[in-house]
Amino acid sequence: MKNYIYPSLAVLAFLLTACTTPKQNTADLKAEIDAARSGHYGQAMLHAEQSEEDLEVANNILNHLEHDHYWNIDEKQKALNAARSAAHHRLESEKEMCQWLTEVHSHNHSKAAKKAGxxxxxxxxxxxxxxxxxxxxxxxxxxxxxxxxxxxxxxxxxxxxxxxxxxxxxxxxxxxxxxxxxxxxxxxxxxxxxxxxxxxxxxxxxxxxxxxxxxxxxxxxxxxxxxxxxxxxxxxxxxxxxx
Missing domain, CATH: 3.30.1330.60 (OmpA-like domain)
Structure with a gap:
């Protein structure tokens, strides 16, 4: 009869701990991502990306509905909500972009105001x-x-x-x-x-x-x-x- 040796629970815990990847500190990465999205230009890009994602959802459901792949009315409502959200984010993107343009061109506006006045x-x-x-x-x-x-x-x-x-x-x-x-x-x-x-x-x-x-x-x-x-x-x- 063979003899089996079972490791103790303490040894198992040690082995599992040694094999577990330590959790990474992502604070610096999050900070860099937030920096890329800061300001009017960054926010304009963020809203544009969200608008594209919403449009993709709406278009996919539209394609399914047109080919009779869906019959559930909730799917159509989901597409309508996505399309409306896409329009909202597109407008917000334009607003942020225009505020960015206003900041960039502020010296020209000041010159124009002085000239006009x-x-x-x-x-x-x-x-x-x-x-x-x-x-x-x-x-x-x-x-x-x-x-x-x-x-x-x-x-x-x-x-x-x-x-x-x-x-x-x-x-x-x-x-x-x-x-x-x-x-x-x-x-x-x-x-x-x-x-x-x-x-x-x-x-x-x-x-x-x-x-x-x-x-x-x-x-x-x-x-x-x-x-x-x-x-x-x-x-x-x-x-x-x-x-």
Whole structure:
């Protein structure tokens, strides 16, 4: 009769432990994966991948249904849910991508905003000494500014009128106000809204007292646009039609 030798339980436990692969630390790998999916671009890719997976599920079930491989109505509902999920993730992918584009192009948007908001000065009316009725106006410039203000309701125009030093300072202050208002009336007639106009009457210009000077008997219009870039949650600069 043969003798069998049975190892002890302790020895078996040792042998099993020795053969077991130690559990790997995956924290660093998870961190790298998360880094690849971070930011708007990474999230756009993640949503795009999920959309493709959902579409594959929906298309597979569609193929089976069309070939009568499935009769269970739950399968069709599963396909509908997958297709809707695919559409949702596609839209989220586009939103993330547009936010990424907005970040990448931010310097261009800043340049465009500065250019659009750049102030422009136009001398539009000239006056005789003591008169608030211009003897010469740049009608084309006034008409153009009025139309531009009408087309850009967020834009403003400042009308600055001055006088020379002939006469008393108090009367010249009132005269400069009438000159500015005369130009304002012409801008309104050309399409501008009164609330877009800022009347700035400065009275006498600097210089020797009681000195006539045509350069100071003038009204100047300064136009500027108010440019507001939309925030990310309100819209997408690079994708204005994306909701």
């Amino acid at each position: 750049k102030k422009q000065h136009h001398s539009v009316a000239y006056f005789a000494t003591g008169s608030a009725e211009p003897f010469k106006t740049k009608d084309e410039a006034i008409s153009r500014i009025g139309r531009w203000l009408n087309e850009h309701p967020d834009a403003t125009a400042t009308i600055t009128a001055t006088t020379d030093t002939v006469g008393k300072p108090d009367s010249n202050q009132a005269l400069s106000e009438r000159r500015a208002n005369a130009v304002a009336d012409r801008l309104v007639a050309s399409g501008a809204k009164p609330n877009q106009l800022i009347v700035k009457a400065t009275g006498e210009a600097t210089g020797p007292d009681n000195t006539p000077n045509q350069e100071n008997r003038v009204a100047i219009v300064t136009t500027s646009a108010i440019v507001t870039l939309p925030r990310a949650q309100e819209g997408y600069i690079d994708c204005p039609n994306l909701k």
